[in-house]
Structure formats: C-alpha cells, structure tokens
Amino acid sequence: MTKIKRAILSCYDKTGLVELARLLYEMDVELISTSGTLQTLRDAGIYTVSIADYTGFPELMNGRVKSLHLKVHGGLLGIRDSRLHEEQRQEHGIEWIDMVVVNLQPVDEIVRRAGATPAEVLDHVDIGGTAMLRSAAKNFRFVTPVTQPRRYAALMHEIRANEGSVSYALRYRLAQEAFATTAAYDQAITSYLMQHEPPVE
Secondary structure: OOEOOEEEEEEOOOOOHHHHHHHHHHOOOEEEEOHHHHHHHHHOOOOOEEHHHHHOOOOEOOOOEOOOOHHHHHHHHOOOOOHHHHHHHHHOOOOOOOEEEEEOOOHHHHHHHOOOOHHHHHHHOOOHHHHHHHHHHHOOOOOEEEOOHHHHHHHHHHHHHOOOEOOHHHHHHHHHHHHHHHHHHHHHHHHHHHOOOOOOO
C-alpha cells in the first residue's frame, strides 16, 4: 500500500472536509487546494498550499485554468514502479500525488444558477476537477480518488488503521465511483445541451 504523502483537495461540498483534512495534516500529508477549499481549510487552522503556489502558475482565465498542469497530472498519472516514469519525474521536478479529494457542483444546480442558457451552463462546467478524478482513478494502483463525502468515514478508518495508507480494495471501489461520477456528470450536461438551442454567436 502506498503511504499518502501528498493530497489535492478541491470540493464544492465541504461536508466533513475539515475533519478529513485535519487527519491527513496530523499524519504529515502535504495538502494542496484550489481557492474555495483552500480558504475553508485555512479558516479551520489547517496549513494548506494553494495549487497556484504548488504549480508556480496563478489561476488564470477567471478560474478556468487552475489544476491543468504537468505537476498535477504527472504527479497523479505516473507509475511509481516504472523506472522511466521515476526518471522523468525527477528530470521535470514532479512530485507524486497520492490522493485526490474532489466533488463537483451538481449539474442541476449549474442549470438553475446559470439561468438555463447553454452558454452560461458551459461556463460553469468543471474541467479541472473531472480531469483530476479521471487521472487519479486511472492510476488507482497508487492514487486514492475520493468523490463522495459519505466515504470519508471509511476512508479515515483505513488511514488510521493502516498508518497513512489506503487498501487496494478500497482504492478500486473509489476508482469505480470516480469514473461513474464523471460519466454521470458528462451525461447530465450532454442531456441538457441536446434539449436546448445552441448559444448565439
């Protein structure tokens, strides 16, 4: 089992997040967060690195570009027991990322908040969060992808029981949930767009 040393947290639903983050912090896990989650954790007294400081690039284009960076996805997708991947990690200054905790804004809330026009709905679509979930789930052999606050209790139990690690079986179940989450998210957006006229040029 891979001991968790570094985790990215980027959550729309903050339920139970502080408790999970505090446990990780107490186990000397480096915590990295995007702006909204960062503020929540810092307000709770939990030291957290901004993703902008971690990557060396600011959040750009009204927040559209935050986590789409080599240091993030290289850190998630690298195969830890591959000599080539390890050499490239060192060459490019990439650190392994062992956990991603991401939950997405529900599509029905996007639709209601956006006023139900395709252009506004698309403006709220989460790209970076879904990308991180897919990268983590693809590499679940080494990375723990977490999408649902209801999983935090079991996750925290395993982390305590395994001295900072998560079992292969739980990582696999969480990867299944991550892919199901991103698939449902994309399908909901697809269904909405198919029922509406395209944005005016």
